[in-house]
Amino acid sequence: MKIVTLIFNIIFCIVLQTNAQQTEALNKRIQLMHAEKNPQKNIHTMYNIIKVFKLDTGKNVEEIDLLKGNVALSFLNAGNYTHFEAYIRKIKNKFNQTSFLNMAVSNLIKIEAFNYAAVLAKKTIELYESYKDDPSAKPNNFALEDWNRFMKMAAYPYYESYATVLHQKGQYKKALFYEEKALLGNENLLQSSIELYSALLVADGQTDKAYDLLLKTVAMGKASIKMTTLFKKLALQKLGSDGKVTVFLDSLQRTIKQQYALEVAQKMISNKVAPVFKLLDLNEKTVSLDSFKGKIVVLDFWATWCAPCVASMPAMKEISGRHPEVVFLYIATQETGIAPTTKVRNYVDTNKFPLNVLLDASSTTASAYLIKGIPTKVVIDRKGKIRFVTEGYLSDSELINELETMINLAKAQ
Structure with missing residues (x-):
């Protein structure tokens, strides 16, 4: 979940700001602990860091x-909740406690441990509300203005995590209450937030409000596949027939396509030959870019640990299904830890997607394409030239509309 990343970034920023003299080496060691799964290794690392960095x-x-x-967190992920709570209690700063409690909730949601997640989510909010208006709770040497900003920012994931768990437990009215607290004063909402809020509004019988929210998102071309599906159901209730819904959605889509055509055309790259590569797929078969000459090729640089990469996969499945004539190659790069190939294979086996996965174990191909971050999509025309490079992921509709336009423009070259 993106909430996990948000919370970890908030707490990590506090550490950096409260002690600007800390070395880069220390910060890297702390980040590595966040990824470590073995609790005993993390305990050893913790004492080692305290000793080495004094x-x-x-x-x-x-x-x-x-x-x-x-x-x-490593104890929580290992299923040892008693030791998890023991170490949470050892944390002195209350903001740090709530941050790690919320990260724990997010991890529990992933494995569908909703009962314990509900307990921790409630505890997170109770603790947060006990100190959010108390300036003495802020970390040392942390500016009050920055602290107030962090408090407001933290409310979003804390309340939404609880709303997410309550939604899963079927407590829709209570979930809606906390989701509205999460969204209060926030204009730039995550795609997952709009999905949850609209679903809760429908569950509460507020279909008109859900319709208006989704209409705005769909009309902007920023809806997820789930949002679009729900919007179609609500539109059918209003318009009365599938035909009218199709005509209405087509009219919205035409406007969106016109906007994307103008914007994307300005991003077209000329005379840049795509670097050739030979990579192994999951069956240890060598796949070469040269073998796809005369076809449009889309490269998707991704990794299993990359939340935006994973979040974009439903949209990639949708767009690839629309274009069987286009070759989609999913280049797994920057995989870390032990047995990276196994991680990729397990992800693909579990999700039955993506297909055509290639392994860029040493990130050589990513380097050849000057990939700065993932996810990154590269569109190559029939002549083997790079026509478009697009980075990041915001929503399903935006990715689908952007790639759809890029593919059509590449075909015209």
Whole structure:
């Protein structure tokens, strides 16, 4: 979930701001702990970091809290909830406690452990509300203005996590209450937030409000596949027939396509030959870019640990299904840890997608294409020239509309 990334970034930013003198090496060690699955290894690493970097329990409270939080999460992920709670209690700063509690909730949601997730989500909110208006709770040397900004930012994921769990448990009215608290004052909502909010509005019988919310999102070309599906159902109730719904959606889509055609055309790249590569697929068969001469090729640079990469896969499945004449190659790159190939294979086997996965174990191909971050899509025309490069992921509709336009423009070359 994107909420996990948001919370970890918030707490990590606090550590950086409260002690600007900390070395890059220390920060990297802390981040590695966040990815470590073995609790005992993390305990050993924690004490080693405290010793090597001479962290003081008074001056370096934030750093030590971050170490304890990572140990706590590793116990949670190992299913040892007793030790998880023990290490959460060792965290001195209340904001750090709520941050790691919320990350725990997100991890529990992933494995559908909703009962314990509900307990922790409620505890997170109770603790947050106990100190959110208390300036003395802020970390040392942290500007009050920045602290107030963080408090407002933190409310979003804390309340939404609880709303998500309550939704899964069928407590829709209560979930709607906390989701509206999460969205209060927030203009730039995550795609997942709009999905949840619209579903809760429908469950509460507020179909008109859900329709208006989804109409705005669909008309902007920023809806997810789930949002579009729900919107079609609500539109059918209003318009009365599938035919009228289709005509209405087509009219919206025409406007969106016109906008994308103008914007995307300006991004077209000329005279840049796509670097050739030979990579192994999951069956250890060598696949060469040269073998697809005369075809439009879309490269998707991704990784299993990359949340936006994973979030974009439903949209990639949709767009690839629309264009069987286009070759889609999913290049798994920057995979970390032990047995990266196994991680990729497990992901594909579990999700039955993506197909045509290639393994860029040393990131050589990503480097050849000057990939700065993932996910990144590269559109190559029939002549083997790079026509478009698009980075990141915001919503299903935006990705689908953008790639649809890029593919059609590449075909015209």
